[in-house]
Amino acid sequence: MNELARRIAITIGALLLFRLGSHIPMTGISPRVQADLLSAIGAARISIFALSVIPYLSAAILLQLVAVVWGRLSALERSGEIGRRRIARYTLVLTLLIASFQAFGVASGLQGISGVVSEPGAWFLVSATATMVGGVFCLVWLSEQITRHGIGNGLALILVVGIIVSLPGDIANTFELLRQGALPGGLGPLLAVISVALVAVVVFFEGARRSVPVQYAARQVGQSVIEPQSSVLSIKINSAGFLIPSTVTPWVFYLPLALATFVFGQTSWLARAYGHLKFGQPVHMVLGSIVIFVLAFIYTAYVLDPEQAAETLQKQGGTIQGVAPGEATVEHLDRVASLTTVVGAVYLVAIVLIPELLVAWGELPFLFGGGSVLIVVCTILDLKKQVCDLSLTTRGGERK
Template sequence: MKSELPRRIAITIGALLIFRLGTHIPLTGLSPQMQAGLLLSSGAAARISIFALFIIPYLSVAIVMQLVAVVWGRLSALERSGEAGRRKIARFTLILTLLLAAFQAFGVASGLQDVPGLVTEPGGWFLLSATATMVGGVFFLVWLSEQITRHGIGNGLALILFVGIIVSLPADIAATFQLLGQGAISGSLLLLLAILAVVGVAVIVLVEGARRNVPVQYAARQAGTRLLPARSSVLPIKINSAGFLIPATVTPWIFYLPLVLATLAFGQTPTLAVAYDHIQFARPLHMILGSIAVFVLAFIYTAYVLDPARIAEVLHKRGGAITDVAPGEPTADHLDRVVTLTTFVGAVYLVAVSLIPEALVAYGKLPFLFGGGSALIVVCTILDIKTQVRGHSLTNPGGELS
């Protein structure tokens, strides 16, 4: 039987091409002239296409569910109860996605019909059709990402985010060279940016692959009719156990959600206008609050992913013990110290990745720069694809199933 790796790669590429095609399909009801212009402009088309909401509503709800599970033990227990529990959470996530996507889509559609000359026939029918189309686009992308995850290569959600980021890179590079030609930036500054980009990617690759290995000894035990001998192993703990999506995605909510709620309650007051101005990207307050938020979120989510008490319990059940540490509570305390120190390093790393590009824009007088969150998504997605491709290659050496 032939290796399935080429089939998985083909499915992944085909699904991503479908996604890109959808970003060039404008919503129905727009004026013919506007539709023609949108088809020629990928950036604008993506904003007013059938995928105008992208996959953000689903991603936002999924992240909120994970954060709620951190503080609500019942939801956490349901997630860890098995396949049935995870299906319940998935259904609830989709229901909340429907509500959030419908709310956002209605707001977008209302804004579009207020633009003179953009919509052919403004009114209730356009609002209904545009809202339904954008909500359908979100759920189609959710389905498409699941097909990539199941039948393709890599994580579907991460790959769709990856493509959404990468497609804008050529235009950004062209704009940078245009500024260089106009004398807006110097050649030495551009060279510095290139060096920082290479160093940044190297650091991300290094840290994302780094592990703190805790030595573990397993005693000899009986497994059915077999006697498993004593063996040595390690418990690997990632330096960045918080990943990249939660710190990068949730941090902006901390800035803007309170202000949005305050605006809805009190209207656009001068105080809120000043607050909005101070939390814009590359402003000092934005950098300070953003760094604190990323640091705290890294600790909160790592505490959910790596529970020392639960790990110690699992080790004890499997006959394992950390070298020179007594089982039970001493093991949990030892793991807690290791995880805390490791998480501190990972949190500092995440803060640096998010803060350095913003500081360069703020104080280096750069017009724009590839964001730290975007860089994390791109690099981590590539690393994940590399790992999966290597796994399939080892499983199917020489194109044959072993």
């Protein structure tokens, strides 16, 4: 078995374990609970993997946000293997706290629904919480095995599988609504066209780069002389990705409201605020667009450092045509990165707004949000790249 086949087998095996665990109910759930009651509790099954990898992603994103504003953590993140291991430990500790809090909330909610739990009480709360927290860490371990020994990013693949397995049911429900006449007859083709167009836009922008021409002067390395070379400094249109803008935006909305509810109680003005911030409401769309746009700039400024790029170019003997080394190069790169980020931020806002506008326009159903499209497409593109690279490596090894 060659390397590519081995990695594919490991990836498929890990994902099958994930799907198997998604059908194992957590401890204490009544066996007499009907399927329709379970579906009323939440979109996902009440399984040992009920929390998926969301607590781990939330912890990782929180630490990245802290690194943006706290230089010490940022320096630790860039200090090499030891620093990355410490960051990984911090992430796991924060994951434990977030997962425990979320799992206890889910267990408490289940216990409050008549007939779902066999024997409500403290033991169910403890056992169900421990089961769900263990499920999160099991998925984190599986994702690491995929990333290290399989193909693609393990966390992204687990998210993608969760999105894809729910898609057939969503499509079936939409066709059922069309058959019953609850939706206009021409809505199905319209949604199909919009979905295909959305995927095409994501594929285009995720592959788009802004190229800055760089000229390297002739230099001597040891006994050999390297001739002058031309190259490009490639800047990704969407350097901010999607997880941080889309994940942090709801926190900006709902954490202040949750704090206000804790302090003032459930008041009429808080109820109105929650109503205005529902998905599809104009206030939610406007504020969400602004927050995503700003977060895209903040995170891009963190991952793209013009000063560091200019310093690296100068050390390697590289110059940008028509731009002097030093401060002039920094200013030029900062201007190029800023203009590129504007395009990327507008693209992210559009990806988020398209499904929400469809919902606001006559409460139309949409099979998946812009974030889901972006995660699926980017994961597939990454898989394609890794498979091609491994295929070339395997062929090269066979020829030798």
